[in-house]
Amino acid sequence: MSFLELENVTKIYPNGTKAVDETSLSISEGELMVFVGPSGCGKSTLLRMIAGLEDITDGEIKLDNRVINKVDPSERDIAMVFQNYALYPHMNVFKNLSYGLKNKGESKEEIEKKVNEVAELLEIKEFLQRKPGQLSGGQRQRVAMGRAIVRNPKAFLFDEPLSNLDAKLRGQVRIEIKKLQKQMGVTSVFVTHDQVEAMTLGDRLAVINEGVIEQVGSPIDVYEKPATHFVAEFIGTPQMNFIDGNIKSNKFVSKGFDCPLNIDLNNQEVIFGLRPENLKINPNGNITIKVDLIEKLGADSIIYGYDKSNNYICYRENGNTHLKSNDEITLAIDDGCYHIFDKETKKRLN
């Protein structure tokens, strides 16, 4: 059942910039939806429209069958976690958590009970009397989460809440958020530009580019079957290799190499995409590259090189590679593991 629904939502700023263009999306109850995209793609604007911090130029947003376009942010039954947490610096943690409840006019006992419950859940009980300035980054993050949870909203909105944490903490908090969200079963929207966060957190992803949703799907679907050239480029590290070429009688032909295809396509100009892990060293392969650069990551090695027509190809090998710069290697493409995009429309063809 759709719980949070966007219908042709459009945002045009007074200066004429179109930040979000006729976006429709439905998010079911308890689902964690991730908006992912490069900075300036409109994902935050979309989130802020759901929160009510940004006017909606056109379209409709429904939460639990209620149109909330014109509803005051505080009455939308939505809680938001901000990128820099936006904790109230002059209030201690208890007051930070209780401020919203107090404004709702709840009784003192009720507030105390709710705050204590949340503080216990997030293990921030011992900090209740401290001010945000006296907390570490991770603790502040918890308080920010707590402030959202304590209001018991119908939906959580997260605006890049992990980007201010250091790498190690980010991983931890990511897992905590996921657990907490599942445990509480609250519909959530999470905005990030970090694809690892997007892949690991989301039940589904919405990949957004220039105000348009390019693809919606489960992380694995998006990874394995990117719907557009942009999605293929954006999701996956190292990036997918793209080679310009043509389809000629069921064969991909480029200046550097050819590849037979087992699907039926018209002869046309295309962009051919290959994930680095779908290439294997094989003397009978079709791509020959001259190694230029090697990145050893421990578990994997990433090898970059030029093919015959100077396309920069990246390939991933398990473990520690023995290759060196200027070695010449031949790579074969895993069976069927290629992505073909129309050169004009950039849409997926296979």
Add this chain to the structure above:
Amino acid sequence: MNSRILQFSAHFILIIGVLIMVVPIWIAFASSTHENTAIITEGMKWGIGDKFFENYNEVLNRKGGFSQEITATSMFINSFIMAFGIATVKVIISAMSAYAIVYFRFRLATPIFWLIFITLLVPLEVRILPSYQIVSDLNLTNSYTGLVLPLVASATATFFFRQFYMSVPDELLEAAKLDGANSWKFFVDFLLPLSKTMIAAMFIFMFVYGYSQYLWPLIMTTDEKYWTVVMGMKIIFQESYEGGNLPRVAERFSYIILSMIPPVLVVVVLQRWFIKGLIQTEK
């Protein structure tokens, strides 16, 4: 070795600075405790004399003026009311107008701000006649309202509050909105507590400004009941010359020392917040 010399010379300079500020006050205080004739014959004093209570009691309680009814105490009270009124209202008005300019994005907000700002170029002394005209048309001469009201608009304080509010992150407002704070609540629950130190600083400056006003109360008040300390200082001098007796130098010194107390008190009380704001970065 080198750093020692540096430290020594730095302290030397600081000590000189302190002496330059403290010595005149000390001399004034020391002199205020001597007999009048002693100062006139022997010059100013460095040591404490034995007339402290007599002199100060005389200054505070002797009735003077044309009507022989006002005392220095009443002038202190007037000055305090005026300075306190000016400082309080100035802080409230500037905080609110800065809030309007920064947070209510109405058209012309920026031009209006600059309009407020250029009033800095027109100090009270320049517009004293029209100001007087207005106040007298409103029948506010010889009243506390008249003393305070024309001085309560402050471009400086508005400017400082504006700069401060602009540095408050937008997310704070947004988070507050989601928590159900309306614009009044955001002002009272967030901006005012956050700008506590700013308010303390502004209050100090404005109090001293109001306290040291001379020309305005002089023009405004014909009724001695509303005379202020700074005016009184001049009057006491005058009287001592015209009285035909010896100038009452010792009492003048007592008066000067007394007149410094209210602003000093304000600074001493408020500086705790002031310094707290400097060492605590909570924003």
